[in-house]
Amino acid sequence: MANKKPWGGRFTAATSSLVEQFTESISFDRILAPYDIRASIAHCRMLGRQGIIEQRDARRIEKALRGIGREIESGTLSMDARCEDIHMCIEARLIEKIGPAGGRLHTARSRNDQVATAVSLYLRDAVLHTLSLLAVLDRALLGLARDNLDVLLPGFTHMQHAQPVLLAHHLLAYHEMFMRDCERLESCYQRVNRLPLGAGALAGTPYPVDRRYVAAQLGYPVVTANSMDTVSDRDTLIEFSSAAALVMMHVSRFCEELIIWSTPEFGFVDIADAFCTGSSIMPQKKNPDVPEIVRGKTGRVYGNLVALLTLMKSLPLTYNRDLQEDKEPLFDTVQTVQGCLRVFAPMLAQLRFNREAMAAAAQSGFLTATDLADYLVRRGMPFRSAHEVVGRIVARCEKTGGKLEDLDLRELQVFSPQIGGDALRCLSCESSVADRCSEGGTAPARVRAALRAALRLLARRERFVEREQENINVLSKG
Numbered sequence: 001m002a003n004k005k006p007w008g009g010r011f012t013a014a015t016s017s018l019v020e021q022f023t024e025s026i027s028f029d030r031i032l033a034p035y036d037i038r039a040s041i042a043h044c045r046m047l048g049r050q051g052i053i054e055q056r057d058a059r060r061i062e063k064a065l066r067g068i069g070r071e072i073e074s075g076t077l078s079m080d081a082r083c084e085d086i087h088m089c090i091e092a093r094l095i096e097k098i099g100p101a102g103g104r105l106h107t108a109r110s111r112n113d114q115v116a117t118a119v120s121l122y123l124r125d126a127v128l129h130t131l132s133l134l135a136v137l138d139r140a141l142l143g144l145a146r147d148n149l150d151v152l153l154p155g156f157t158h159m160q161h162a163q164p165v166l167l168a169h170h171l172l173a174y175h176e177m178f179m180r181d182c183e184r185l186e187s188c189y190q191r192v193n194r195l196p197l198g199a200g201a202l203a204g205t206p207y208p209v210d211r212r213y214v215a216a217q218l219g220y221p222v223v224t225a226n227s228m229d230t231v232s233d234r235d236t237l238i239e240f241s242s243a244a245a246l247v248m249m250h251v252s253r254f255c256e257e258l259i260i261w262s263t264p265e266f267g268f269v270d271i272a273d274a275f276c277t278g279s280s281i282m283p284q285k286k287n288p289d290v291p292e293i294v295r296g297k298t299g300r301v302y303g304n305l306v307a308l309l310t311l312m313k314s315l316p317l318t319y320n321r322d323l324q325e326d327k328e329p330l331f332d333t334v335q336t337v338q339g340c341l342r343v344f345a346p347m348l349a350q351l352r353f354n355r356e357a358m359a360a361a362a363q364s365g366f367l368t369a370t371d372l373a374d375y376l377v378r379r380g381m382p383f384r385s386a387h388e389v390v391g392r393i394v395a396r397c398e399k400t401g402g403k404l405e406d407l408d409l410r411e412l413q414v415f416s417p418q419i420g421g422d423a424l425r426c427l428s429c430e431s432s433v434a435d436r437c438s439e440g441g442t443a444p445a446r447v448r449a450a451l452r453a454a455l456r457l458l459a460r461r462e463r464f465v466e467r468e469q470e471n472i473n474v475l476s477k478g
Helices: 017-023 026-049 055-074 086-106 111-147 167-192 211-218 227-232 235-261 289-312 321-349 355-362 369-378 383-400 409-413 421-427 429-435 444-475
Strands: 152-157 160-166
Touching: 026 055, 026 086, 026 111, 026 211, 026 321, 055 086, 086 111, 111 167, 111 227, 111 235, 111 321, 111 444, 152 167, 152 355, 152 429, 160 167, 160 429, 167 235, 167 444, 235 289, 235 321, 289 321, 369 383, 369 421, 369 429, 409 421, 421 429
Parallel strands: none
Antiparallel strands: 152 160
């Protein structure tokens, strides 16, 4: 492939090989190749349709681009670092295949809007695929909640036993986190889904281009509004990276609980062997490596977000070569998040909860102390006074090694004569859970209703992804 630079007319000396190595991006931006081909075909069709280039040349260019696309898919296209980036590599191969006519493809576009479009197409697919993976994860999560609607366990604050909750309620808390993640990604998608091509280098183009025709070819509903902003904007990359960081934070929190819950000290959950590894020296070990690695990968996604924010913080309008550095953090974030979601969902689906261990844990730690205080409030005692009375009862139990539910009425009335026989009911974990019937609470009826609502919401999000993918495929068909 020829080593002639597309901008070489201005220069009299060859580019230093050190500079070529230092400034190349083809080693990582080759992932954009299919997107560049798609955008170039749409641009080429528009050029021919508008009479900017001859239809004969447009047809030859499109045919050659499709051939180059097949070469890329088969891995036969040579990608020389001297081409600088994947976009110039494709253009050089095009000219090599059909001669000077291939040079007409770059009419009415700049590498600035060309690259922005390829990244936009890549990111649009990435957002939709991430949403799809989150839906798979959430469906597995909701399946666990449905299968464990009657399982009790301690809820924790400060990692101390707090109040009894249903396991399904605990799991549905993660559903809420993942649905917020979906909301953020869907919002980001609306801003990603705008065509950059046609902005030129920074000021637009003097040719009679039809940006909306190109947008329709590529499945974009709208075009970007300001050419200067278009070529220098990286907000959507940062938005996606921020949303991805929150996804990883939520998954990492779940991983932390699975790691803790799988210890002998808790024994709440068994992670399937397929998602664990052993020790090279200790034969008895079963290590929760998948949750640990996912937890560890969270840091690199955070780092990519900070890298992008730092990259953009002082850039003047419009395009600056610094922006070449936006792609590796984006690509790594997409691959990391999607890789984690891809392995996390099937691991969830195969979790086995130890109901007996959870129920036994719910009987320790005085989980119904608040219920007894609330009972006294209903009998007319101020809550702070009730809190103190129950606190003294708990202190007594700790001293004697007993449990709240082991105390009989006579023993309870030593601390307050307002405690009647009906107080014994509120010391049951089952009764405590049943009484938490406020909206969003852990009462069985509330949790069942929340599960039904979650399944409906998930179905709507799945339909959104299917609809958008189908829309893109239909509009960009051919």
